[in-house]
Amino acid sequence: MRGSSSKQGVAENGNSGAVVLEMRPGGMLVQRRDEGSGAAGTLIKVKVSHGSYQHEISVPAQSTFGELKKLLAQEVGLEPEEQRLLFRGKEKDNEERLHMAGVKDMSKLVLLEDPASKERKLEDMKKNEGIVQACEAVARIRSEVDKLAEKVLGLQSSVYAGKKVEEKEFLVLTELLMVQLLKLDGIEAEGEAKVQRKVEVRRIQSYVETLDALKARNSNPFNSSKTVSVSTQWETFDSGFGSLTAPPPMASSTKITNDWEQFD
Secondary structure: OHHHHHHOEEEOOOOOOOOEEEEEOOOEEEEOOOOOOOOOOOEEEEEEEEOOEEEEEEEEOOOEHHHHHHHHHHHHOOOHHHEEEEEOOEEOOOOOEHHHHOOOOOOEEEEEEOHHHHHHHHHHHHHHHHHHHHHHHHHHHHHHHHHHHHHHHHHHHHHHOOOOOOHHHHHHHHHHHHHHHHHHHOOOOOOHHHHHHHHHHHHHHHHHHHHHHHHHHHHOHHHHHHHHHHHHHHHHHHOOOOOOOOOOOOHHHHHHHHHHHHHO
């Protein structure tokens, strides 16, 4: 009895390409593996339409739709998770096998891009376009700042040479730099554009600080030199070379202290 039941077969339809079943011991119906269209390792060719393009893919008959998507990814440039495969008007799950769905040699399938994936790509495209436009805006401001930087260097040369410069020249140049700073503040930037904008903001701020120092030196050269001397001492302290030991008193300070002691 057991031997005879293992040989028993049940076929659905006698047409060519029909799915043929066999009964295994225990009464379980499974697809026969000795049929050419469903045998393991048998290659079939399927036609996949994607937009106006059509691709022919050779794939094992018992592959899953998910495995077919991996092969299509190399052809259409869409990742498997971005694909939707339709056969006979119905979308197929990744785990479903081609031969079980009725896919045979030269069967036609339709490939669609997942709507959510397409929307993400459009958003990324718009974002990238925004970054490019922001970078171009920052570049235009950088060009204007370059011109103003040359004027800052010109004033610096004059002041260091001991020439008297009108105060309004410092004020006008500072205002022009602040205008560019406001333009930068109005740029909505992300990614690389945000980095470039930050660099340019710091650059403008440094020029404004330079103009303030030059203006002070121009109005009172003596006080400016004393300020620079104090600043240098703090820079030395911050670098770690000064430690916690106070700098030695200057000769002029010692002389003044002695005078006060003699006066007392």
